[in-house]
Amino acid sequence: MHWQTFHWIAGSILAVAWFSRIVESAFGMPTVADIARPEWDRRPATTGREPRVSIIVPACNEQEDIRETLVQLLALDYSNYEIIAVNDRSTDSTGQIMDEVAASSQAHGRLKVIHISELPAGWLGKTHAMWMAGKQATGDWLLFTDGDVLFKPDSLRRALAYAEVERADHVVLFPRMIMKRPSEKMMIVFFQALFVFGHRPWKVADPKARDHMGVGAFNLVRRSVYDAVGTYRALRMEVLDDMKLGKVIKNAGFAQRNVFGEDLISLHWAKGAFGIVDNLTKNFFAVLSFQWPRTVVSIVGLGLLNLGPFLGIWLAQGWARLPYAIALASLFGIYYGMSARSAIAPYYFFLHPVSTSLFMYILLRSMIHTLSNDGVVWRGTKYPLEELRKGMV
Numbered sequence: 001m002h003w004q005t006f007h008w009i010a011g012s013i014l015a016v017a018w019f020s021r022i023v024e025s026a027f028g029m030p031t032v033a034d035i036a037r038p039e040w041d042r043r044p045a046t047t048g049r050e051p052r053v054s055i056i057v058p059a060c061n062e063q064e065d066i067r068e069t070l071v072q073l074l075a076l077d078y079s080n081y082e083i084i085a086v087n088d089r090s091t092d093s094t095g096q097i098m099d100e101v102a103a104s105s106q107a108h109g110r111l112k113v114i115h116i117s118e119l120p121a122g123w124l125g126k127t128h129a130m131w132m133a134g135k136q137a138t139g140d141w142l143l144f145t146d147g148d149v150l151f152k153p154d155s156l157r158r159a160l161a162y163a164e165v166e167r168a169d170h171v172v173l174f175p176r177m178i179m180k181r182p183s184e185k186m187m188i189v190f191f192q193a194l195f196v197f198g199h200r201p202w203k204v205a206d207p208k209a210r211d212h213m214g215v216g217a218f219n220l221v222r223r224s225v226y227d228a229v230g231t232y233r234a235l236r237m238e239v240l241d242d243m244k245l246g247k248v249i250k251n252a253g254f255a256q257r258n259v260f261g262e263d264l265i266s267l268h269w270a271k272g273a274f275g276i277v278d279n280l281t282k283n284f285f286a287v288l289s290f291q292w293p294r295t296v297v298s299i300v301g302l303g304l305l306n307l308g309p310f311l312g313i314w315l316a317q318g319w320a321r322l323p324y325a326i327a328l329a330s331l332f333g334i335y336y337g338m339s340a341r342s343a344i345a346p347y348y349f350f351l352h353p354v355s356t357s358l359f360m361y362i363l364l365r366s367m368i369h370t371l372s373n374d375g376v377v378w379r380g381t382k383y384p385l386e387e388l389r390k391g392m393v
Contacts, residue, residue: 004316004317004318004320007312007315007316007317007320007321007323007324008320008323010308010312011309011312011316011320011321011322011323011324011326011327012323014304014305014308014309014312014323014324014327015323015324015326015327015330017305017327018309018326018327018330018331018334019326019327019330021196021197021330021334022330022331022333022334022337024200025196025202025334025337026333026337027202028200028201028202028203029201029202029337031202032201032202032258032259032260033162033257033259033260034259034260034261034262035158035159035161035162035173035259035260035261035264036158036260036261036262036263036264040158040161040162041154041158042157042158042161043157043161044157044160044161044163044164045161045164045165049079049080050078050079050080050160051080051139051140051141051160051164052080052081052082052138052139052140052141053078053080053081053082053139053140053141053142053143053156053160053220054081054082054083054084054133054134054137054138054139054141054142054143054223055073055081055082055083055084055143055145055156056084056086056130056133056134056137056142056143056144056145057069057070057073057083057084057085057086057145057146057147058086058088058126058129058130058133058146058147059085059086059087059088059090059094059098059146059147060087060088060089060090060094060125060126060129060379061090061091061092061094061379062090062094062147062148063090063092063093063094063097064148065147065148066085066094066097066098066147066148067097067100067101068150069145069146069147069148069149069150069151070083070085070097070098070101070111071101071106072150072151072152072153073111073151074101074106074107074108074110074111075106075153076151076153076154076155076156076157077153077154077157078156078157078160081110081139081156082110082111082112082137082138082139083110083111083112084112084113084114084133084136084137085098085101085102085111085112085113085114085147086113086114086116086129086130086132086133087113087114087115087116088116088125088126088128088129089116089117089118089119089125089381091380094147095113095115098111098113099113112136114129114132114133114136116128116129116132119381122236122237122387122391123236123237124236124237124238124239124241124378124383125378125379125381126241127232127235127236127237127238127241128232128236130144130232130241131231131232131233131236134226134231134232137223139223140222140223141160141163141220141221141222141223142220142221142222142223142226143156143218143219143220143221144216144219144220144221144242144245145216145217145218145219145265146216146217146267148267148268149175149217149218149265149266149267150265150266150267151264151265152263152264152265154264155173155261155264155265158261158264159171159173159218159220159259159261159264160220162257162259163220163257166255166257167255168255168256168257169221169222169225169249169254169255169256170219170220170221170222170225170246170249170250170254170255170256170257171218171220171256171257171258171259172204172213172214172215172218172219172220172246172256172257172258172259173215173217173218173220173258173259173260173261173264173265174215174218174258174259174260174261175215175217175218175261175265175266175267176261176262176263176264176265176266176267176342177266177267177268177269177342178266178267178268178269179268179343179344180268180271181271181272181273183272183273184269184270184271184272184273184275184276185343185344185348186273186348186351186354186355187273187276187277187355187358187359188269188276188342188344189335189338189342189344189348189355190352190355190356190359191276191359192338192342193331193334193335193338193352194359196334196338197305199211199213201213201258204250204256204257204258205255205256205257207253207255210250211250212243212246212247212249212250212251212256213243213246213250213256213258214241214242214243214244214245214246214247215242215258216241216242217265217267218265219242219245219246221245221249222254225249225252225254228252228254229245229248229249229252229254230248232245234248234393235248235393236391237383237387237388237390237391237392238286238391238392238393239282239283239286239376239378239383239388240283240286240287244393247393248393260341262341273358277358277361277362277365280362280366281362281365281366281369282366282376282378283366284362284363284366284367285363285366285367285369285370285376286376286388286392288363288367289389289392290370290385290388290389290392292367292371295363295364295366295367296367298363299360299363299364302356302359302360302363303356303360306352306353306356307353307356307357308324308327309324309327309328309331310328310352310353312324312327313325313328331349331352332346332349335348335349335352336349370385371385375387375388376388
């Protein structure tokens, strides 16, 4: 095959892939609600008392962040809620800090602390912690969050108001990512671009679409729905418990919504690019169902899709560069669109090949680490690969 013909075919495939995604995103993303807007500054539209919410906060060795998270949760401008904080076998002062906050005058008996010292067989630590808290929860709604998430006072109230108006069973609020270094911005914007390509947030509300959503920072679920899908017992060996919770809820036919919220909730995900590499090493092989052939294909596909336009426009000649240019322009458009909702400037597009290479490395590293360890080591506990595969939803 003549090289020019090859470039026309390869470039056209990449152009269609990226251009179709940006067109779909351009029409789809504006349909995703933003509950930070003034119209959602209201109380839940219910008769009588406000729905009771149980906020569940599992934490393992979160001494740097857990105090601020709990203090901010205690300052929510919502009248009917409880907080259940779970100290999951921490070896630092996480449990002590939880007890101190619970004993403070600000808590008013609203915060309950559960200390877990042993992990039963057949459970991941986090899923077990959330299941234990769920058993003691008294809320009409359950909010599953993490021990390093920061909440504005009106975050829960706005989310409940939206849920009641939309008659939603599960509401996911996207957090604002706190990014302190350029390398963090480079990695997070790539992850967001990859997320837009692989998932369609605007389709989550469509009961006919298979698209689903779950975010560990803010999974708000009706208690009756949580019970109906089998509670966290059904997800006890799921590394990606937040997304899988969204999956089982959507597959069961319940109404799912995801929303933006500016800085209603926020978190600092990791320190630097390699902090993000470390965080995702645990997850990515699980995303691919712990299958090494699928992982290898994904690494190759990730490289072709993301590096192909940059290489093609340099290697091709004449008009054969046109489809690569369309792919690059579409990719830049995605970066430009994301800059409207984040502190990441569009020029991070030029670092896309660097972040692509690092994400390919994450996939490879996740696979090698999991296979060589015959399982996942998460916060000091090893979970055998065979059990993880058996426990997948």
